[in-house]
Amino acid sequence: KNEVEQSPQNLTAQEGEFITINCSYSVGISALHWLQQHPGGGIVSLFMLSSGKKKHGRLIATINIQEKHSSLHITASHPRDSAVYICAVKNSGGSNYKLTFGKGTLLTVNP
Amino acid sequence: DVKVTQSSRYLVKRTGEKVFLECVQDMDHENMFWYRQDPGLGLRLIYFSYDVKMKEKGDIPEGYSVSREKKERFSLILESASTNQTSMYLCASSLWGPAALISYEQYFGPGTRLTVT
Numbered sequence: 001k002n003e004v005e006q007s008p009q010n011l012t013a014q015e016g017e018f019i020t021i022n023c024s025y026s027v028g029i030s031a032l033h034w035l036q037q038h039p040g041g042g043i044v045s046l047f048m049l050s051s052g053k054k055k056h057g058r059l060i061a062t063i064n065i066q067e068k069h070s071s072l073h074i075t076a077s078h079p080r081d082s083a084v085y086i087c088a089v090k091n092s093g094g095s096n097y098k099l100t101f102g103k104g105t106l107l108t109v110n111p
Numbered sequence: 112d113v114k115v116t117q118s119s120r121y122l123v124k125r126t127g128e129k130v131f132l133e134c135v136q137d138m139d140h141e142n143m144f145w146y147r148q149d150p151g152l153g154l155r156l157i158y159f160s161y162d163v164k165m166k167e168k169g170d171i172p173e174g175y176s177v178s179r180e181k182k183e184r185f186s187l188i189l190e191s192a193s194t195n196q197t198s199m200y201l202c203a204s205s206l207w208g209p210a211a212l213i214s215y216e217q218y219f220g221p222g223t224r225l226t227v228t
Contacts, residue, residue, distance in 0.1 A: 031214035041120075041199060041222030048216050086154070090214035097142050097161065097205070098169075099217070103153040 023087030134202030141207035
């Protein structure tokens, strides 16, 4: 069983919809990362958080440490948001570098 | 802006060939990583380096080696390429922190799609 589980695996939405992607993990963590990968390969970091909530433009990331759960929300979705969204965690107490990755959520936003 | 570049976007090699994948970062990051990404498996760490000439095995190091002779450059070597090494290879870099509780953002290169025939 993967230590990091994402849901859903695939998500199709209409432009303008509010989108939620979920990430659950089974280990104690010191930080959780949300990453975005567009077709063609390049990965960019969206958020790194260890508590509470962060917002950047139309993207919001929340984390509940007690429940070992994080969500990534996209408001007013747009076709350019179509990408794979990846959750990754850094185990607390471990090496400061290693991340454990979820398998990703493929989001398609139709115009 | 941090920039991580990889030597090739696409590469086709024959079984048994020695393959070099190069990665260069321009932000003086201590940490550099090599991952492979396969459908349904996500990102898996092959090797990691936290300093020049220093390396640590990741989750799937078999069939690979690495070299870090300069801080900005991290090379992945496939000594004898096999078809099961056909994959997307991604390099990343990050700062290094002294405490186990610290996590730093990783900056990724564009990836190299390697096909071994």
